Amino acid sequence: MDENQQYLFQVNLKGMISLLSEHLYSNPNTFVRELLQNGVDAITALRTMDEHHEGCIRIHLPDSKRAELIFEDNGIGLKEDEIHKFLAVIGESSKREAFEANDYIGKFGIGLLSCFVVSNEIIVESRSALSETAVRWTGKSDGTYHITPIEEERPIGSKVILYPKDEFKYLFKADVFRKNLEYYGEALPMPIYLHYEETVHWINEAGALWLESTTTKEELLAIGRKAFNTGFLDAFPISTSSGGVKGVAYILPYKTQFSGKQTHKLFLKRMFLSDDDCRLLPKWAFFIRCILNAEGLDAIASREALVYNDALKGAKKEIGNTIKAYLKSIGLIDHNIYQKLISTHYLHLKAIAAEDNELLQVFIDDLPFETNKGIRTFRNIRELEPTIFYTPNIDDFKQVRRIAGAQGTLIINAAYTFEEELLKKIQRLDSSLRIEQISPGSLLNSFHAIDTSLDPALADFEIRAAEVLKKLNCTCSLKQFSPEDTPAIYVAPQDEINVKQAVSPSNPLTATLSAFAPKKKAVQPVLCFNADNKLVKSMIGIKDPYVFPSIVHILYVQSLLLGKYPVSDTEMNLFNEALHSLIIMGMEHFINI
Secondary structure, three states: OOOOOEEEOOOOHHHHHHHHHHHHOOOOOHHHHHHHHHHHHHHHHHHOOOOOOOOOEEEEOOOOOOOOEEEEEOOOOOOHHHHHHHOOOOOOOHHHHHOOHHHOOOOOOOOHHHHHHOEEEEEEEEEOOOOOOEEEEEEEOOOEEEEEEEOOOOOOEEEEEEEEOHHHHHHHOHHHHHHHHHHHHOOOOOOEEEEEOOEEEEOOOOOOHHHOOOOOHHHHHHHHHHHHOOOOOEEEEEEOOHHHEEEEEEEOOOOOOOOOOOOOEEEEOOEEEEOOOOOOOOOOOOOEEEEEEEOOOOEOOOOOOEOOOHHHHHHHHHHHHHHHHHHHHHHHHOHHHHHHHHHHHHHHHHHHHOOOHHHHHHHHHHOEEEEEOEEEEHHHHHHHOOOEEEEOOHHHHHHHHHHHHHOOOOEEEOOOOOHHHHHHHHHHHOOOOOEEEOOHHHHHHOOEEOOHHHOHHHHHHHHHHHHHHHOOOOEEEEEEOOOOOOOEEEEOOHHHHHHHHHOOOOOHHHHHHHOOOOOOOOOOOEEEEEOOOHHHHHHOOOOOOOHHHHHHHHHHHHHHHHOOOOOOHHHHHHHHHHHHHHHHHHHHHHHHO
């Protein structure tokens, strides 16, 4: 061995350091994880030779006695020829040749080079379990390295020595470094000790109790509370054969949005990987948080996410089935938790039930629905109503809820995601149920019709009102309905509702496109007057050519507003002018008196 001989890395090292710091890793303290992984790999490798080997990792931080960080393990170590391969060539590792690669966290030879982000020089001192002598490897950020022998006797294992760059010295402070060690290494199976000044901290002394089958639910809930800083409704174990995933799922105690992102704790071979679920959870599981460890899945190059392959897809399917199995059984196991689950996460449960018939049959009776008579469970709705009516959009519901309620008809607001689909599925599964969609138009048809041919005054009223409404492209109807204090309701064809919502001054593109749309035979809206209403009864006797049209105009716009239909500037001006005319005529009448 020539002590003075220098060697060149077989990469563009400066370019690689830039790649590591600016693109591959999301933060500069990733070198902590890479050093941990190298140490774990080395210990795991030695255990293939000695299954009773008790490995450990020790880190000595810079303090009043030293300027360098020392990161040491008692793993298998490296020989000189292995150093040339493992530490100087990207993507190669002598450990791969001697041992099964699937046994190790790391598969990429770039791990140690990440240390160049925080140090201009890396020193590795190592003695292989297959050699009697130790060697020192010194790599520099200018792209060179050299190897020298170590004369004194060394134990089997490796030391990595770093001298922090000034701009990254904060990462080597005791509190910061300890936090990063806990972040990445809390679940690792071999002890990690942090030395600073005269103190020693056992970083992962608590271990990964959430992986133990003997851990109680109370202990799992305590672990979840500490990990996510919140209490949970419940916890249950997760285990998959595909990908070797094992861990705990937690039920959130509060409502969540479908688009909301939950944080998780995902480990790969017990090394922390990500606070994202990495697509292991089904899309509908927004009310779940997990602590999971995967033994048989692969990480992407940055080791911050999982490769989306067949093994991960299989694990995802098994996790989804496990969550569904929990949901199907929790009502029998703990009714209190079941009720809290329903009241908190009913929207998510509806989403799952919409695609799973078995879950639908488990939950449907207890799922709440918004109705015009308040929130009701489906059990209460089907027991009280021979026919279950629903509206598929919120505008219809707002228009019909008061009138239908006055007639004793219960209406479900099925405008929320999944609800109409859910009701249709219930109908298919249970033919004894009558579930029908209702619209303002169908409600209008159910009102008691007035035979105006028997009353000339009513016939005259309908003719005069129709003449006024004709200019508004609206037809007139006179019927009896409840409540009596509603003088008129406006019922638009469904096509008009869609057009009014889509075409507006704020949406000129759709307005332009609508001009080129194929013309359909127009179905006119209806303004239905309530023959039982006091105002309508009073209007029958009004013959004044200005007062009568003004009142019709006011009732027309009022009905639009009550029905939650959009009101145009033209219609609003019509309302203001009619109101102004009535006020002026009223004042003139008062003056004449």
